[in-house]
């Protein structure tokens with residue numbers, strides 16, 4: 001993948017005290033190949049490489065004390081710039097309701113993300129209303145209604161015999177009457193872009209004058225995502241993009257080219273089928289992620305959204321200070337369970353997906369019960385000072401928890417690895433705090 005490829009190249013440079021122009025050239029050949037392989041648009045790659053080269057070969061890098069790091073810094077900054085620079089927020093109307101129109105091809109994830117986005121907004125104390133304006137796909141209305149029921153968010157529909165334009169118009173009147181402050185319109189897609197689809201969307205747009213027209217596009221389609229974005233943008237003047245299925249086996253190219261080619265910012269990314277698997281898009285974090293640095297801030301934010309805020313503060317503090325006992329561990333285990341599948345959480349931790357030695361740190365959900373039993377069999381002192389756990393204490397704990405000594409040993413090892421990782425983690429967070437001074 002792109003991350004691995006770039007990482008390898010960077011590692012070669014990282015150790016270098018002095019970088020020559022030829023070094024930079026060679027590295028940029030690698031970067032160029034990696035980006036093309038990741039399915040980034042050809043012209044975008046060309047511009048990107050020449051911008052980085054210009055800066056890298058200039059004074060800024062060659063004369064600096066740590067040229068290797070400087071090159072990486074330049075790549076990171078340019079990558080961030082390419083994806084829009086700063087986070088692009090939803091455009092909320094000062095006069096409610098804010099009207100959001102979801103558009104895109106069939107299967108891109110419009111309906112799912114109508115649900116996800118409404119949940120996201122609900123958490124920010126908004127009162128959304130969903131409008132079912134896909135009257136063509138069988139069961140499309142039902143799909144949205146099911147999501148609405150799950151989320152306890154009302155869904156406005158008029159069946160499939162009224163035109164989508166009429167449904168959208170009536171839906172907004174209803175939203176006003178019911179004091180709903182955000183309206184999200186789920187529209188129909190087609191397998192391919194066609195005039196009928198575009199005309200219908202245009203009619204809806206002209207009728208309801210949305211504050212946001214969000215293109216929902218499947219990241220796994222790579223270059224196609226960019227072409228789709230171009231066509232929709234030409235006709236509808238999009239205000240933003242939701243890039244979905246980033247959890248899949250995507251090469252990351254779409255995230256990089258969509259903004260660069262269309263000028264349309266990515267506002268959210270979808271990371272799975274579940275309703276809380278949506279995240280605001282942060283170009284700098286995505287750049288770090290692509291470069292294989294993990295995503296500490298998203299992880300902490302995720303914890304904050306799920307865990308109650310005092311506990312989240314404690315977690316953050318403990319992660320940053322790497323002071324963490326088995327008592328905290330047990331306490332967090334409960335919270336972590338609420339954050340989502342562990343694999344996903346662990347995937348955000350810097351370097352973890354690549355560190356082979358840490359593979360067995362993947363606590364599978366079924367093992368959690370074991371882990372809890374072991375920790376609960378420890379005395380208070382043992383929980384705070386695991387280093388006192390000698391052989392006889394370990395045996396007692398294994399017996400007490402109905403596990404084996406091997407299980408206890410494994411947990412102790414995992415706990416130590418985790419603490420090491422947190423240290424790394426906290427160093428990274430500090431670096432980030434210092435306005436990204438190198439890596």
Ligand code: GDP
Pocket residue numbers: 104105106107108109110111112113189216244245246247248270271272273
């Ligand atoms: P629509 O036709 O654009 O409304 O697409 P749907 O919302 O019905 O989604 C199509 C399929 O993609 C469904 O099976 C969804 O569960 C799945 N899907 C949507 N978003 C994501 C995502 O972010 N990740 C993954 N893995 N699947 C997704």
Ligand code: MG
Pocket residue numbers: 110111112134140186187
């Ligand atoms: Mg749909």
